[in-house]
Amino acid sequence: MTLTTETHSAVLAAIVEGCASLGFEMSCDLVTGQLLRTLAASRPGGRILELGTGAGASTSWLLSGMDADTTLLSVEQDPVVAAVAAAHLGADRRLDLRVGDGAELIDALAGHRFDLIFADTWPGKFHHLDQALGLLAPGGVYLVDDLLPQRTWPTDHARAVRELLDRLTTDPRLHTTYLDCSTGLLLATRH
Ligand SMILES: C[S@@+](CC[C@H](N)C(=O)[O-])C[C@H]1O[C@@H](n2cnc3c(N)ncnc32)[C@H](O)[C@@H]1O
Numbered sequence: 001m002t003l004t005t006e007t008h009s010a011v012l013a014a015i016v017e018g019c020a021s022l023g024f025e026m027s028c029d030l031v032t033g034q035l036l037r038t039l040a041a042s043r044p045g046g047r048i049l050e051l052g053t054g055a056g057a058s059t060s061w062l063l064s065g066m067d068a069d070t071t072l073l074s075v076e077q078d079p080v081v082a083a084v085a086a087a088h089l090g091a092d093r094r095l096d097l098r099v100g101d102g103a104e105l106i107d108a109l110a111g112h113r114f115d116l117i118f119a120d121t122w123p124g125k126f127h128h129l130d131q132a133l134g135l136l137a138p139g140g141v142y143l144v145d146d147l148l149p150q151r152t153w154p155t156d157h158a159r160a161v162r163e164l165l166d167r168l169t170t171d172p173r174l175h176t177t178y179l180d181c182s183t184g185l186l187l188a189t190r191h
Contacts, residue, residue, distance in 0.1 A: 001091045005037075008064035011088050012057060018084035019055045026152065027057035028120070031182040032145050039116055039141055040065030040072075049114040049135065050074035051102045052121030056085025062118070063092055070094060073114075075105045077121075106131045113137040119144050126160055129167060133174070136190040142174070147184030 003011055012033075019027055028036070040048060040062045048066070053059050053076035062072055075098040076082040082099045089095055098105060103123035114135050119125040124132035125144055136142055147161055168188055169176045179185040 002068070002094065003060060003063040003089065003092050005064050008060060012060050015056050015060060015084060015088050018088070019057070019081075022055070022081060022084065024055050024081050024084075027054055028061070028145060029182055032185065033058060033061035035182075035185070036061040036118060036143070037065035039143065040070065041067075043070060043115040045069040046071075046115035047113065047137075048072040048116045048118075049109070050118045050120065051106070051124040051132070052076060052119070053082060053085050053097060054120070055081045056089050058118060058120060059085055059089055059095065059097075062116075063089065063095060066094060068094070071096065073105075074098070075100060075102045077101055103128050106135070109135055113140070115140045117142045120146075126164060129164070133171065133190070136173075138190055140190050142168075142188040142190070143185065144168075145183045145185050147178075147186060148180075150183060 036058055044067045048062055050059060053074040059074050071094050073096045079099050086097055090097060102121055106123055106128045112135060115137050117132060117136060119132055168186055173190050174188040175191055176186060176188040
C-alpha cells in the first residue's frame, strides 16, 4: 500500500509507538521529517537512498513526499528496529528495505546514481563519505542531521562532527548550507 500525505500521520504515530516500546530514541524530529518530505517531493521520478532506516520515521516522511515513480532504497543494520519499519512501511512498492551494513551497500552501489541521499548513520557520514558522495547524481542532494551536540553522542564525537563539516564544506563538488535548526543539519548539492 502506498503511503500518502493523508495516511502519513497514522503510520508515523504507529512507528513512534513501536519506537517507544523498543526504547529507540534516534528517530528524526518534525523539522527534519518535514524537510525530508519537501526534498523528496522535489524529485519526481527520482531515486532516493537512506542510510540508517532506524524504525522508519524518516523513511515514512520521505515516502509521504515521493510521487508514484520515485523509489527509495533504505538500509538498517539492526534487525529489531528494521522490523518496525518493515511492519509499517514494507507494503509500499516504492520502498526497498534492506537489513545489513550500510558500508557494504554503499560499496555494492558503486556506479549507481541517486537524486537524494539522507545519510543518518556511520557509513556515508563518518566513513565511506567519499563513496556515498560519489553516488550523488549531478544536482543531487545530500543531507545529514545530528550535527549539534546530542546526549546520545559517544565520547569524542564532537571532533568527528567538526571533521565531517570541514570535509563537506570544502568539497569542491558540493554547494553546502548549514541549517542551524532541528538537530543541526547540513544540506549539500552536487554541482
Ligand atoms: C539515527 S538512527 C536512524 C534514524 C532514522 N533515520 C530516523 O530518523 O527515523 C541510526 C541508525 O543506524 C543504524 N546503524 C548503525 N550502524 C549501521 C550500519 N553500519 N549500517 C546500517 N545501519 C546502521 C542504527 O541501528 C540506527 O538505527
